[in-house]
Amino acid sequence: MPPAQKVAREFMRAxxxxxxxxxxxxxxxxxxxxxxLYAIGRTIQTNKSPVTKAKGGQSNHNFGLAWDVGIFEAAGRYMDGSKKGDEKAYADLAGLVKPVVANLEWGGDWTSFVDPPHYQLATGSKATAQVRALFESGQPMF
Ligand SMILES: [Zn+2]
Structure with a gap:
């Protein structure tokens, strides 16, 4: 099983x-x-804020290492950040899963583009360009 899949399963269990x-x-x-996705808020749907800082080949979603979650209220509403309490729910979820899932990185901990729904396999000290080169050449990324 690819490492990211293993961590994602542990994440979902937690x-x-x-x-x-x-x-x-x-x-x-x-x-x-x-x-x-990169075009949103830049060249299309310019009334919206950008949803990612990564172009094609610059995101860990492109290498099978990342996943985004949605949190849903009991009544079914997708907590999309539009209501008070939504942001806290994403932070509370991170507080629950981070201590029990190894090798997990949370987008809410980032400083350049805070991304609370985002989780990924921790890539350690590898830069995105290094991960991309390994991915594109079919070599193990870890
Ligand atoms: Zn993401």
């Missing part, structure tokens, strides 16, 4: 103990899909 329903809403993306 998240099952959260007070709200947690679902993985986005996993691996092609470079083209990443470019389309």
């Amino acid at each position: 998240a099952a103990g959260f007070r709200n329903t947690v679902k993985i809403i986005s996993g691996s993306r092609t470079y083209a899909e990443q470019d389309a």
Whole structure:
């Protein structure tokens, strides 16, 4: 099993103990899909804020290492950050899973683009360019 899949499964097991329903809403993306996301808030849907800082080939979603979660209220509403309490739910979830899942990195801990729904296999000291080169050449990334 690829390391990211193992960590994602451990993540979901830990998240099952959260007070709200947690679902993985986005996993691996092609470079083209990443470019389309990058365009949001820049060249398309310019009324919105950018949703990613990464172009195709610059995101760990492109290498099968990352997943985004959605948290849902009991009544089914997707907690998308539009209501008070949404942000706290994502922080509380991280507080629950981080201590019990090894090799997990949370986008909420980032400083250049805080991304609370984002989790990924910790890539350690490897720069994205290094991970990309390994991915594109078919070599093990870890
Ligand atoms: Zn993400």
